[in-house]
Amino acid sequence: MRLGIDVGGTNTDAVIVNADGKLLSWAKQLTSEDIVTAIYQAADTALMEANISPKKISGVFLGTTHVLNALYHPGQLAKTALIRIVKHPSAIVPGLYWPEHLKAYIKKVYQLRTNYSYTGKLKNEASLIDVQLKEMLAEIESEGIESICIVGAFSPLYESEELEIKRRIKNIYPDLPITMSHEIGSTGFLERENASLLNAVLSLVIREAMLSVTEVFKRLKLECPYWLTQNDGSLMEINEAMNFPILTIGSGVTNSLRGAAKLSQLDRCIVVDVGGSTIDIGRMMNGQPEATSGPSTILDIPVNVRMPKTESLAYGGGSLISNKRDVIKIEATIASDIEREGMAWGGKSWTLTDSFLKVFSESFKDEKIELVLLDKLSADDCYKVIHTVSKELKDRIARLQLRNEELPVVVVGGGSPMLVGNIFSKYDKVAHPAGYHICNALGACFAPLSAEIDKVFWLHHKTKEEIITQAKEMIIAELLSKGASENSIRISAVEEFPFDYLKGEVIRLRIKGLGEM
């Protein structure tokens, strides 16, 4: 049996499904500030309702937007020192065109000289690195550095300098989180540096969250592996994920895509997930959430890690509405507990959900709602809110629709009931599956295992085919060791990236495999 947990901006859900994928129980809690209190309560309730012993749970599957949210609301981010290992200072400064609030966390930049070019080590100049490194190590404490990011030119080919520098820092500061760029992305220095820097500034947030989550699972007597979903929709063990926040930053969204496909039994569809603080729109193609191909961006920062390909609206059911001089606006702030703050529940805040309730009284069913409380709202104003949501949502869906085939739209998430009957009435193919409110937690339970190799190889003594075969074997072995069943394993992508315009037998290979538990 599996325990799936989703920590969203508003709610934390837990579900238990059996080996056949049947839902046994579910529970919902408001997301707590420390995230773990709600996880404990939701998981505990789900276990009790299913009436099963925690020992029977074979795996816990977690998805969360917690790490992603930290980028929008910094404060818990880590002051990071960047170590560039390059031939000479580059014309392009680190963090170029980053949002200022994030750039502020790149506290120090050190430039060490690399001994490598694309053909390998040039000569031994280790002494030079020694001097610069000593200076830097002395400054880590005085500058209050909380995280280190090491980016070496050509590290996807030769990782030894990044490893060596990490080793030396670890000797003195064993607990300092260290990101090495060759573990984050492939060739493309700047995109790899951006992704690695984001990983480094997030290292404290994820570490704290995952350590306390692990503690909670232990407290719940769950003696099984704990997994977090990655950006591409596959799983990573929590112990490992702690070092790679950037690779798991999209876990919430991909779980919702997978859950929606599972619930609606549509493996090609557009998914609209209506949450409390955002509305996310993504696409499932052939049973897998679509990820970006090629370079992608996080907060408009170019990175070379794969991200879920989604469109987002920066508001959800709990967003506050303002009326300033007759201009109706959906604000960026949200009601943290709509059942206390929302007008229809007797609170003082005018939310997006209140606006829907005012115009369509049937749109949301809750015994605690008293529609008379909405009397003071103007129906016209509320209609304007709905019109904005409707227009923006339809525009995003249109962007994801294929030109020659109309994909069905699956609407899920806690806020989905109020949209389905009202905004989507004109769409032909709309599904609103039962279980829409626990879609993410459910999706997490069905995520596959994955293994990937993305490296640059020299073809000196081998043919390309030999290298590919070898890499595939490594991937299969890795999937087996992670617990995939042998007959479920398949190689899902083999991509070659030659070094254009260069005569030489060097190639970048990216090979990926998937397997089911």
Add this chain to the structure above:
Amino acid sequence: MRKIGKQEIEDMAVGAALLGTGGGGDPYIGKLMALQAIEEYGEVTLLEVDEVPDDALVVPSSMMGAPTVMLEKAPSGEEAISAFKQLEEYLGKKIFGTFPIEAGGVNSMLPFALAARLGLPVIDVDGMGRAFPELQMVTFYLDGISATPAIIADEKGNTALLSTIDNVWTERIARAATIQMGGSVMNAMYSMNGKNLKDSGITNILKLEEEIGKSIRLAKENNVNPIEKVLKTVGGFELFKGKVSDINRKTETGFARGVATFEGLYENKGETLQLRFQNEHLIAQTENRLLCVTPDLIAVLDAETGLPITTEGIRYGARCVVIGIPCHPKWRTEKGIATVGPKYFGYEVDYVPVEDLAKKGVTL
């Protein structure tokens, strides 16, 4: 004369990726270098070719080698300056202005980074009207302008002065040196005077790049079909709608040779397109129709966004529209076709202009 700021650079980069016809390296790093240089040193002056005195010394600034390697080195910008300074010293004359050697890919952007730093104007002209892989594949070569004296410079501080008997030898020697110099170098070659530039260059090419980028950007904002807009801007033809069903790359020769296969959609349903490339896209053909041949331009655009896709970026399952654009008339001469036509790249196909192919179709 006008000033080039950040928005112009952003638009030009999109146009450059399209005119790169799949190759030339992603303009992204060049764009960043240009943007940062403009931020630090101010906007760059763009001159029409008519504004250049006939006797002025003009030199294109470009990189040579593997863009993948260049991306890793994170260039300092000093390499290009050092190449220019050395050439000025050798020729004993100040350089008046610079321009891109090719309109496609990373080389379209690098002159702006250099020009901002040195306070030089960029001239709205190039030597290809697109991107090509070898040094002699420029319209200057067709008119007998020598690539040398040429300087190539690496990031370590090495420079080399080349003096060769012809431009094909420049290509051979420079490429061999590039490998020793770390896989990518900055060049100052094809120095010429303003008169030569006016006669032999392809003018207003940066303006075209900018218009392409702008039309794709505005199409997105106004929710209209970007591909129609692009075709109108470049005077091109839609060749094929389809999705990538196979991508086969070979690297034995060091050049990214390969074939991408597209399965037809809509009016092309039932057909398959084979796109042959050697860094740049060179030939597009279906089972029984020839659609477009080098030196005419073949670009692969994302069916949804209209944004150009490089050969590296072609992914299985991606929905694309393949378009063809007539090359500059300078390439449609006997020497032009011999230099960059299908036979030079090893294909036993005769060159037929894309507009003729589009009209009647040539059965294979």
